[in-house]
Amino acid sequence: MRIEFKILRRDSAETAAWWQGICFETEDENATVASALRKINEAGNLVDTEGRTVKKILWENSCLQKKCGACAMVINGKPRLACDSFLRNYQKKGRGKITLEPLRKFPVIADLMVDRSILFENLKQMQLWSREEVHLTEKQRETAYDASRCLQCGCCLEICPNYLPGESFFGAAGFVPAARLIASLEGEEKQKLQKAYREHVFAGCGKSLACADICPAGIEVERLLVRSNAVAVWKKSLF
Ligand code: SF4
Ligand code: SF4
Ligand code: FES
DSSP, X not given: OEEEEEEEEOSSTTSOOEEEEEEEEOOOTTOBHHHHHHHHHHOSSOBOTTSXXXXXXXXXXXXXXSSSOTTEEEETTEEEEGGGOBGGGGEETTEEEEEEEOOTTSOEEETTEEOOHHHHHHHHHTTOOOSSOOOOOHHHHHHHHHHHTOXXXXXXXXXXXXXXXXXXXXXXXXXXXXXXXXXXXXXXXXXXHHXXXXXXXXXXXXXXXXXXXXXTTOOOHHHHHHHHHHHHTSOOOOO
């Protein structure tokens, strides 16, 4: 299989971006965008489609098995995990073209690497932790487990029409982790989280659910949103 990658490259946040073509060949039917990028970077002398020697491609990865979210990038126009994007799905008769861009809602560090620290700042702003031991019912445990699978990859923010960097709406990357705690906290902690939820989630979410279709972890985003809204806004308990 021969794939022609077109990669949006950038030396740093301060410099302009440019497209670069790099060809990759493999016989591995299970090759992914992530494994291709690793192999490409392993080449002693990396050349582009014009035959020029070029620098290694900067991108992030860790688990290579859909567990850490580090390899999220825009692949053929859609936010996806590189380690879960199989080359075979992008080719016909052994040939294919794949464009790679960094996620667009985060500051670019270089090439395909972005600074996602805003995600953690948002979680801190919502105070998504408990000082007391949390006791969950069986139903709450199910919801908490689903919410805990959030990778903080940022794919949902890429696709969300209402999420704008630096604004007060935190998107699904904010409300999915909130759903993990919101029903189980008590007293003042619960009230604080309900207030933060109304401000940073409910007030900004258009309920289009574009985020539900794109989530690489397959989280039931709609169910979590409905349940968290019920608890934080309508003061019901659906858990
Ligand atoms: S909700 Fe899904 S898409 Fe959004 S950050 Fe979590 S895992 Fe990624
Ligand atoms: S439901 Fe729509 S507006 Fe709300 S977080 Fe998902 S994509 Fe964004
Ligand atoms: S490298 Fe961890 S999710 Fe892809």
